[in-house]
Amino acid sequence: MWQWFHRLGSPRWFYQTSGKWLPWLGGITFLLLIIGLVWGLGFAPRDAKQGNSFRIIYIHVPASFLALAGYYVMAIAGAVGLIWKMKLADMVMKSAAPLGAALTFVALVTGAIWGKPTWGTYWVWDARITSMLVLLFLYLGVMALQHSYTSVDAANRASAVLSLVGMVNIPIIYKSVDWWYTLHQPATIKFTEAPTMHPDMFHPLLVMIAGFYCFYALVLILNTRSEILHRERRSSWVKDVVLQNQR
Amino acid sequence: MGYGFAAILRRDLLLAFRNRGEIANPIIFFFIVVTLIPLGLTPEPSRLAEIAPGILWVMALLASLLSVEGLFHSDYRDGTLEQLVISPQPLYLMVLAKILAHWLITGLPLTLLAPVLGMMLSLPAAGYLPLVLGLLMGTAVLSLLGAIGAGLTVALRKGGLLLSLIVMPLYMPVLIFGASAVQRSVDGFSVQGPLAVMGALLAFSLLIAPFATAGALRVSMHG
Numbered sequence: 001m002w003q004w005f006h007r008l009g010s011p012r013w014f015y016q017t018s019g020k021w022l023p024w025l026g027g028i029t030f031l032l033l034i035i036g037l038v039w040g041l042g043f044a045p046r047d048a049k050q051g052n053s054f055r056i057i058y059i060h061v062p063a064s065f066l067a068l069a070g071y072y073v074m075a076i077a078g079a080v081g082l083i084w085k086m087k088l089a090d091m092v093m094k095s096a097a098p099l100g101a102a103l104t105f106v107a108l109v110t111g112a113i114w115g116k117p118t119w120g121t122y123w124v125w126d127a128r129i130t131s132m133l134v135l136l137f138l139y140l141g142v143m144a145l146q147h148s149y150t151s152v153d154a155a156n157r158a159s160a161v162l163s164l165v166g167m168v169n170i171p172i173i174y175k176s177v178d179w180w181y182t183l184h185q186p187a188t189i190k191f192t193e194a195p196t197m198h199p200d201m202f203h204p205l206l207v208m209i210a211g212f213y214c215f216y217a218l219v220l221i222l223n224t225r226s227e228i229l230h231r232e233r234r235s236s237w238v239k240d241v242v243l244q245n246q247r
Numbered sequence: 248m249g250y251g252f253a254a255i256l257r258r259d260l261l262l263a264f265r266n267r268g269e270i271a272n273p274i275i276f277f278f279i280v281v282t283l284i285p286l287g288l289t290p291e292p293s294r295l296a297e298i299a300p301g302i303l304w305v306m307a308l309l310a311s312l313l314s315v316e317g318l319f320h321s322d323y324r325d326g327t328l329e330q331l332v333i334s335p336q337p338l339y340l341m342v343l344a345k346i347l348a349h350w351l352i353t354g355l356p357l358t359l360l361a362p363v364l365g366m367m368l369s370l371p372a373a374g375y376l377p378l379v380l381g382l383l384m385g386t387a388v389l390s391l392l393g394a395i396g397a398g399l400t401v402a403l404r405k406g407g408l409l410l411s412l413i414v415m416p417l418y419m420p421v422l423i424f425g426a427s428a429v430q431r432s433v434d435g436f437s438v439q440g441p442l443a444v445m446g447a448l449l450a451f452s453l454l455i456a457p458f459a460t461a462g463a464l465r466v467s468m469h470g
Contacts, residue, residue, distance in 0.1 A: 148403050158466045168455065172420050175420075177423070
């Protein structure tokens, strides 16, 4: 029963199997993102209050979703690596950190760009923006720790411990930032998003979210594959793969 | 089981009292930085009073951060840490003892001196009690969380800056509740809420942080 789990621990098995998934996953990702973007940017109705500027939501919301989900992916992979000493999980964790940081950055930047026409300013100390910024710092901390160790094994375990500590802290940080915000609520700026979205706007958003999830999986697998090749560079099967590609 | 705890606590306190200069450093830092605030912003009492709660808490946080860096450093360099990790005593309790000693040496003096600095920044009278109560619990939380970062970076040659990068995001809830307790009291509201949350943070990190620190130290020793 646990055979698949043990097999998953082998980087070589993962490299070969994920190679077969890649064309499918890549195709689905490409299709979903194209459909979502064209539908959302071209055909969804204009927002009554915000006009066309609301359309950045089709990048902003999926990126924010995955920025947070990505931290959990990283931390859980780190935990699996710590508990079962699984090499693959360590590599997934290392690949997830820059990816999550990039998505958090995208969410922050698109939020700032969206904020200018809507709120009249690029940056507001809003609860959600502030917690996103903290999330970016958490990611950067894990990345910095990972890069500062020379031993690969120590780097993995240290950043796994840190990402687990971060995972325990994320709900606390989010709650406290929420609480802080309600205490200092600025009166002039309000989030003008409608409580419920019109289905015509919502459906392309769903497609984009699905597309971003596939995109995340795709990039994570690609990053992990290159990490596998790098770490296993001395093994004979990697040499075979490289030789095959050169031919 | 408590033997390791007591021995480490006694040893660390003894070491600290033999090097009294090092105890004074975070406190002097706290004083100097607070002196910079009126020089940089304004000496006007009414405006200082407005920002005093936040400034005092940010400074306490930085002072604690600077001192926590050395928590395991000398023990790592002379091999004591290795002996602790391989000794049959539970590492959780020994780490807890080191953190407690660190708090007694840095957090407690900072807490006791905070009212003086509050006076220099013309903090309104209502703010003193929540400031001291908040710092009493908050500096302990800062020591506990900082220990995790110190454990993770102790084996690195340039761990100091990295330590602050790692630990700062974890410090944010403490800062929020600590500073807001003082602010609320100055504004005439009840401070029970933020102080109760601070107590909860202390209880929770007391439970988790030594465990994570012990794990971090094991990583650092084997790495």
